[in-house]
Amino acid sequence: MANNSNNRRQRQQAQDNDTTILPGTIDATPKGYSIDVRVFLAIITTTMALAFTAGVMMGPTSPALVDPVLSMMGISLPDEGSSNGAVPALGDVGGGGGGGGGAANKKGSANVVAGPARKNAEGAIEDSNPHSASKKAKEVLISADGEATFASSGGDGGDVIRQPKRTPTDHVATLGYKIRETHVNIDTPVLEGSGEGLPYERDISRRNASGSANDDGEGGDDKLRDQSNPSGQHLLVDIKNLEAAFLNSESRLADAMQNSVIAAGLTMLSYHCHSLHPAGVSCVGVLLESHISFHTWPDEGVITLDLFTTSEKPLLPALPKIEELFGVPRIDPSTGEAMTPETLWSHELRGFRTEDARKAHYLDGESDLSNWVTSPLDVVYKEQIVTMKSRHHRIDIWDTKERDDTPSYEDGLRLGLKPGDPRWLSNEHASPSRMLFLDGALQTMNDSEREFHESLVHPAMFAHPSPRSVAIIGGGEGGTLREVLKHKTVEKVKMVELDEKVVEVSREYMPYLSNCTDIVGSAPNCFDDSRTELIIADAFEYFATKQQKGEFDVLVIDGMDPEQHDEFTDPAIIDA
Numbered sequence: 001m002a003n004n005s006n007n008r009r010q011r012q013q014a015q016d017n018d019t020t021i022l023p024g025t026i027d028a029t030p031k032g033y034s035i036d037v038r039v040f041l042a043i044i045t046t047t048m049a050l051a052f053t054a055g056v057m058m059g060p061t062s063p064a065l066v067d068p069v070l071s072m073m074g075i076s077l078p079d080e081g082s083s084n085g086a087v088p089a090l091g092d093v094g095g096g097g098g099g100g101g102g103a104a105n106k107k108g109s110a111n112v113v114a115g116p117a118r119k120n121a122e123g124a125i126e127d128s129n130p131h132s133a134s135k136k137a138k139e140v141l142i143s144a145d146g147e148a149t150f151a152s153s154g155g156d157g158g159d160v161i162r163q164p165k166r167t168p169t170d171h172v173a174t175l176g177y178k179i180r181e182t183h184v185n186i187d188t189p190v191l192e193g194s195g196e197g198l199p200y201e202r203d204i205s206r207r208n209a210s211g212s213a214n215d216d217g218e219g220g221d222d223k224l225r226d227q228s229n230p231s232g233q234h235l236l237v238d239i240k241n242l243e244a245a246f247l248n249s250e251s252r253l254a255d256a257m258q259n260s261v262i263a264a265g266l267t268m269l270s271y272h273c274h275s276l277h278p279a280g281v282s283c284v285g286v287l288l289e290s291h292i293s294f295h296t297w298p299d300e301g302v303i304t305l306d307l308f309t310t311s312e313k314p315l316l317p318a319l320p321k322i323e324e325l326f327g328v329p330r331i332d333p334s335t336g337e338a339m340t341p342e343t344l345w346s347h348e349l350r351g352f353r354t355e356d357a358r359k360a361h362y363l364d365g366e367s368d369l370s371n372w373v374t375s376p377l378d379v380v381y382k383e384q385i386v387t388m389k390s391r392h393h394r395i396d397i398w399d400t401k402e403r404d405d406t407p408s409y410e411d412g413l414r415l416g417l418k419p420g421d422p423r424w425l426s427n428e429h430a431s432p433s434r435m436l437f438l439d440g441a442l443q444t445m446n447d448s449e450r451e452f453h454e455s456l457v458h459p460a461m462f463a464h465p466s467p468r469s470v471a472i473i474g475g476g477e478g479g480t481l482r483e484v485l486k487h488k489t490v491e492k493v494k495m496v497e498l499d500e501k502v503v504e505v506s507r508e509y510m511p512y513l514s515n516c517t518d519i520v521g522s523a524p525n526c527f528d529d530s531r532t533e534l535i536i537a538d539a540f541e542y543f544a545t546k547q548q549k550g551e552f553d554v555l556v557i558d559g560m561d562p563e564q565h566d567e568f569t570d571p572a573i574i575d576a
Contacts, residue, residue: 231349232309232351233315233348235308235318235347236346237307237323237344238302238305239342241339242302247281247303253283257292258271260292260318260322261287263318264309264315264317267288268287269287272284280297287309291307292307310351316363323341347374349363362439368437368442369442373398380401383399384396384397388505390501395505397434399432403427405427405430407431411430417429434510436477444513450479456480457484467553468553469491469494470490470493470553473555473557474498474539476500477502477514478514478526482526485516485522485526493531493532493533495533496543500536511525516529
């Protein structure tokens, strides 16, 4: 039998040696080592689990992830509801005081006793931790640099487990909850206070207010305090080029905040300021009307402020005082001179108002004044020249410059700019645009007023073969009158304007609109031209009752938006 087996093996070996691979076939003989995919997945899973466990033990990971792993190792973690009233480590680091004792040690560490506590029937505190009797971790020390030390409950000779702080990086994910421990004082504000001698009761319901205040804030403080409507005002202010020491001083910033609240006619209830590490201050003030808050960046010289109120007390009048109080200039190190603070601000009406209330408010989000001036933050220069209320209108004049404005042709002549001068590309050398608003609606702006008034007047004037008598409805700013007087055939111009204050304000603050110095035979101001007759009256009523048929050759209407006024479609007015 043995010989037969040997013979078979020899014959099989001979056949194997004679085997040849035919052309077009693939050699399927395995080469190298083969690995079971199940073994491979098991190795990868184990490696990931070990890496996760190491990260939990060594890095500043959230306690929600630490608890399960340390529980498997038999280590119990501290609970904020500690039985001896010690301060939790999270809030005590950084030297902040907290409720209930537990002072920090000389190295900035805080003692925290582990295990949740509860009261028994007699009111005594008892430990509910199931591991409290074992020699497990009973105390945690967290130093100021973020290192955590778990000491056993055995006292002498006990094991010590250290959780060192991970090396800081620029990636926020590596910081974890350490930011809350070392970068901001959470438990106790650096500076805090409260309003004293409050002039009002804290009842802000409608029954404590005698009515609604108007846009000017008239009607008394009681009317302004009606906060029963779900609406408010929001003022955002960003200022740069400020002194670093001022932006890092809690006391100076708190004083500026309180004085700003007083300037706005508001009531401070309390305030809290937190000093940040390594620099900066965050403050919030609770107002009877809502809140004021800000944050500072001392190294960059920047502060961003947020003021929200639920009262009808206007906030814009307080803006210059806010700029004055917070606008402490920094010194330019290259020149040694004080830098000019630059301010960006935005004002919005917030909440839910009725449709009629929104249309009536000159700062509503759909008004021209809001869209062009008060709302956009990218309007880098805003200066209020005039704000007043006449018997008929609210009159506002503003100067503005946008970020991409450049010098005009007139600016070039004034500054003597030559082709290629880099000042042509500078916003700094551009003159601001001046705009006139009536009840929040844009009436005219110096950048485009000539195009507007020329296109309004001359087509009708040239359509008449010889216009001698012309009537103007509205146009109190003077631009339409100026264009009419340019026609030599004109002998009489009768302008009927409702609001004499519009004429007075325009002559003083926008004199170029009524400038007739380039018209031969006219007065320097178009309103003083001998051909001009100015009538202060309701134009529609005047033409319906006092106009004679065929008195005027041309009628020019320079009034408000016809879509907002039914007078323009009144058949009696049209017939007149």
